[in-house]
Amino acid sequence: MSDLLDSCRGLVLGAFDRTFASPETPEQPPRDKTFRLTHLRLEVRVDDDAKTVSGTAVHRLSPINDGLREITLDAADLTIRRITDDAGKVLEWETHGDALTVRLPRARKAGESFEVRIRYEAKPRIGLFFMGPDKGYPKRARIAWSQGEAMENRYWFPSYDYPNQRFTSEVIVTVADRYVALSNGRLVKETRDARRRTRTFHWLQDKPHSNYLVALAVGEFDSKEWTADGVPVQAYVPKGKGGFIDRCFRNTPEMVVAFGKILGFRYPWDKYAQVCVPDFTAGGMENTTLTILYEYCLTDEKAYWDYNPDDLLSHELAHMWFGDWVTTKSWGHIWLNESFATFCEYLWREHKYGADDALVAILDDRTQYFEEAETRYKRPIVTHKFVDASDMFDVHTYQKGGNVLHMLRFVLGPDLFRKAISHYLTKHGGQNVETNDLKVAIEEATGRNLDWFFDEWLYKAGHPELEVSWSWDDKAKQVLLKVKQTQEVKDPVPLFRMPVEIEIATDARVWRERVQLEKAEQVFHLDAPARPKAVMFDPDAVLLKKITFKKDKDELLWQLANAKSVAARMQAAEGLGTFLSDDRVVAALRKALTKDKFWGVRREAATALGEIRSAEAREVLLEGAKDKESRVRRGVYRALGKFREDDVAFKALAKAYMEDGWYYPMQTAALALAEARHPKAFETIVKGMDRPSQAEVVTRGACMALANLRDEKGIEVLKERTAYGRPELVRFASATALGKLGSFHEKRRDEIVEHLAALLRDTNYRARYGAVMGLEELGYTKGIAELEKTAERELIAHLRVAARLAIKAVREKHAEGAKKVEQQSELDKLKDENKELKSRVAALESRIETIAKRRK
Numbered sequence: 001m002s003d004l005l006d007s008c009r010g011l012v013l014g015a016f017d018r019t020f021a022s023p024e025t026p027e028q029p030p031r032d033k034t035f036r037l038t039h040l041r042l043e044v045r046v047d048d049d050a051k052t053v054s055g056t057a058v059h060r061l062s063p064i065n066d067g068l069r070e071i072t073l074d075a076a077d078l079t080i081r082r083i084t085d086d087a088g089k090v091l092e093w094e095t096h097g098d099a100l101t102v103r104l105p106r107a108r109k110a111g112e113s114f115e116v117r118i119r120y121e122a123k124p125r126i127g128l129f130f131m132g133p134d135k136g137y138p139k140r141a142r143i144a145w146s147q148g149e150a151m152e153n154r155y156w157f158p159s160y161d162y163p164n165q166r167f168t169s170e171v172i173v174t175v176a177d178r179y180v181a182l183s184n185g186r187l188v189k190e191t192r193d194a195r196r197r198t199r200t201f202h203w204l205q206d207k208p209h210s211n212y213l214v215a216l217a218v219g220e221f222d223s224k225e226w227t228a229d230g231v232p233v234q235a236y237v238p239k240g241k242g243g244f245i246d247r248c249f250r251n252t253p254e255m256v257v258a259f260g261k262i263l264g265f266r267y268p269w270d271k272y273a274q275v276c277v278p279d280f281t282a283g284g285m286e287n288t289t290l291t292i293l294y295e296y297c298l299t300d301e302k303a304y305w306d307y308n309p310d311d312l313l314s315h316e317l318a319h320m321w322f323g324d325w326v327t328t329k330s331w332g333h334i335w336l337n338e339s340f341a342t343f344c345e346y347l348w349r350e351h352k353y354g355a356d357d358a359l360v361a362i363l364d365d366r367t368q369y370f371e372e373a374e375t376r377y378k379r380p381i382v383t384h385k386f387v388d389a390s391d392m393f394d395v396h397t398y399q400k401g402g403n404v405l406h407m408l409r410f411v412l413g414p415d416l417f418r419k420a421i422s423h424y425l426t427k428h429g430g431q432n433v434e435t436n437d438l439k440v441a442i443e444e445a446t447g448r449n450l451d452w453f454f455d456e457w458l459y460k461a462g463h464p465e466l467e468v469s470w471s472w473d474d475k476a477k478q479v480l481l482k483v484k485q486t487q488e489v490k491d492p493v494p495l496f497r498m499p500v501e502i503e504i505a506t507d508a509r510v511w512r513e514r515v516q517l518e519k520a521e522q523v524f525h526l527d528a529p530a531r532p533k534a535v536m537f538d539p540d541a542v543l544l545k546k547i548t549f550k551k552d553k554d555e556l557l558w559q560l561a562n563a564k565s566v567a568a569r570m571q572a573a574e575g576l577g578t579f580l581s582d583d584r585v586v587a588a589l590r591k592a593l594t595k596d597k598f599w600g601v602r603r604e605a606a607t608a609l610g611e612i613r614s615a616e617a618r619e620v621l622l623e624g625a626k627d628k629e630s631r632v633r634r635g636v637y638r639a640l641g642k643f644r645e646d647d648v649a650f651k652a653l654a655k656a657y658m659e660d661g662w663y664y665p666m667q668t669a670a671l672a673l674a675e676a677r678h679p680k681a682f683e684t685i686v687k688g689m690d691r692p693s694q695a696e697v698v699t700r701g702a703c704m705a706l707a708n709l710r711d712e713k714g715i716e717v718l719k720e721r722t723a724y725g726r727p728e729l730v731r732f733a734s735a736t737a738l739g740k741l742g743s744f745h746e747k748r749r750d751e752i753v754e755h756l757a758a759l760l761r762d763t764n765y766r767a768r769y770g771a772v773m774g775l776e777e778l779g780y781t782k783g784i785a786e787l788e789k790t791a792e793r794e795l796i797a798h799l800r801v802a803a804r805l806a807i808k809a810v811r812e813k814h815a816e817g818a819k820k821v822e823q824q825s826e827l828d829k830l831k832d833e834n835k836e837l838k839s840r841v842a843a844l845e846s847r848i849e850t851i852a853k854r855r856k
């Protein structure tokens with residue numbers, strides 16, 4: 001599953017409860033089984049007028065042990081009509097909560113196969129969603145779609161709703177004759193009933209899969225089919241949107257073939273279909289052979305490179321191997337699904353756009369992980385202590401896990417890694433797995449024991465925090481590289497052991513060596529013919545770490561201009577951002593911003609110029625604003641936002657916001673306008689905020705910009721945009737921003753709590769999500785009671801999780817004391833003055849340096 005909505009979370013500081021699950025949280029190991037489920041036959045009628053589903057679910061199963069007298073399935077809100085066995089005998093049953101217990105007329109023996117047929121009706125509130133036009137959204141497509149993960153399929157059919165079983169399935173679904181019904185596997189038969197004006201689709205998934213992967217989508221679609229290595233690849237979008245298919249899905253067939261080669265394991269299913277549906281509650285969901293996606297991946301050219309649907313599409317496709325072909329046995333091991341799918345996003349980027357492009361995605365994920373680690377918690381990636389299965393679908397599972405697999409490949413090397421993964425997929429194909437299965441498969445395939453790696457990266461938490469420095473021993477002709485691990489080593493955070501590459505560059509040559517980190521403090525002696533121009537620690541930025549590596553200006557200048565790896569050039573640019581008022585530095589950054597061939601380095605150079613913030617730096621940034629690559633322009637706009645109340649920067653940003661034309665740069669410009677705090681910023685932002693854009697990124701940026709601007713007038717503007725009838729993503733963003741803006745205006749907080757509380761009861765999931773985020777941002781204890789209701793009663797699990805996290809955050813913020821506008825402005829001013837002083841000190845230092853050099 002994937003949720004690609006970027007949240008705009010505030011930073012929370014202070015020493016508070018940073019645990020993922022309290023000590024009292026019970027362990028949630030895999031569910032015990034009393035029977036093996038071998039086949040599910042679901043024969044249903046879906047009525048989208050009545051929003052109901054009704055029919056029969058037939059389970060074929062066999063006891064694991066002798067003497068089975070009853071079976072327990074999951075059924076939430078279902079009306080059970082009648083239950084019979086294969087002989088047609090009516091069985092007794094009862095329900096307790098979601099548990100449906102069926103009594104068998106006689107004890108069954110181990111391995112004795114039998115059927116249980118359940119006739120039922122449902123008007124599902126979740127699990128199966130009925131979308132269609134209404135007053136507020138007259139153009140919304142009429143499509144019903146399912147979302148089973150984590151455990152929500154039980155809301156539309158009785159099932160064994162836990163991932164540690166696999167069975168084949170048939171979905172036989174009757175719908176109104178204008179609709180198409182899509183499901184897992186292959187279409188066996190399609191029939192029409194002219195009198196009833198219905199169509200019946202008979203789908204068969206003859207390769208076993210787990211319950212949460214059973215799926216259904218019903219509606220009118222535009223579609224297209226390709227073939228990839230003999231596999232039919234299909235795309236379905238709501239009728240009328242067929243024009244988007246080629247741009248969005250053009251790479252999927254190539255992905256199917258490429259993953260087969262890269263993973264050493266061919267695509268294992270009969271077909272691969274992708275279907276876009278309205279108001280989907282995640283980014284995408286990897287049901288076997290039928291990925292369901294939100295519509296926001298249907299983008300035009302003006303968002304393509306900033307958004308790139310490939311990330312979402314490659315993620316969901318990768319799940320056909322990781323998650324679907326091998327499936328986690330329990331939610332505690334969900335990284336085996338999600339970290340792999342995230343890692344495969346990098347693999348696809350590497351294959352299609354090159355390793356440098358992939359690296360930027362890896363680093364972005366790392367930044368998101370650091371944010372969660374610093375503001376929420378650090379937890380082991382594998383853990384059975386959680387409240388809700390949805391707790392596990394966090395940044396640790398996705399972004400950190402993706403990075404961990406990237407490191408695993410580095411540790412094994414690409415050839416052994418591929419060999420190990422191919423073996424893992426072969427050995428465990430069609431099975432449920434746990435983390436140790438992967439470790440053993442690696443050992444079997446490569447002979448390498450990775451207990452230590454699994455221990456520190458999966459069963460323990462945190463990451464290394466390093467202080468690195470080097471010096472030159474001219475007598476010994478050696479580089480002395482000092483590395484200190486400074487993280488607090490306290491359960492569950494270990495001292496880390498990892499191999500790391502060091503790149504040494506002299507005038508004559510450049511080479512790499514590998515060292516082994518393992519102690520709190522280490523000094524490595526590395527031979528070199530002469531004092532190096534630069535010493536680069538982990539030049540490809542493989543290791544997930546925080547690092548301070550103090551270098552002098554000359555080394556950084558050399559590194560920015562000459563280092564081969566883009567990570568080293570990006571780090572050099574970042575380091576140079578601390579040298580203020582220095583012409584050589586600005587000239588070097590100008591060269592990097594205008595000439596470096598990789599856009600990531602150009603963007604980093606822009607960031608550094610924003611830190612320097614001199615008139616010269618500003619001129620260079622204006623040049624950079626002409627870059628053809630939208631991702632570089634975003635960096636430039638962000639940097640221009642650092643020029644507080646500066647007329648020139650304001651003019652450039654206002655122009656960018658209105659005229660750049662590409663959506664994501666315009667979003668960045670909105671946020672930068674707020675950051676720069678120019679007196680005209682408010683009216684400028686409001687003027688352009690309602691322009692349509694892919695996934696409403698322009699409006700969303702403008703909403704958050706208004707919050708950051710702290711002007712009370714923004715409250716009304718934001719409130720209006722939370723209204724029913726506005727696009728759901730605008731409602732999400734404006735509700736979040738409203739909370740944030742309210743946090744600066746004490747007198748308005750009660751009214752904002754009331755406004756957001758009403759949104760918590762909205763029918764739209766993203767409006768409710770925005771309200772939860774808004775109440776978190778507001779940080780006002782009066783909002784807690786409302787959040788508690790959501791944490792208890794909300795049906796969509798990850799909203800319950802968000803509400804629980806929000807309550808925790810509000811309590812922390814309350815303990816710190818409320819923010820005030822005046823205090824914030826004062827703080828800004830102090831920061832600015834501090835920067836000014838630093839800059840003057842730097843100028844003085846550089847003059848003294850020049851004088852000192854003259855004397856030598």
Ligand SMILES: [Zn+2]
Nearest residue numbers: 001002338341
């Ligand atoms: Zn996923």
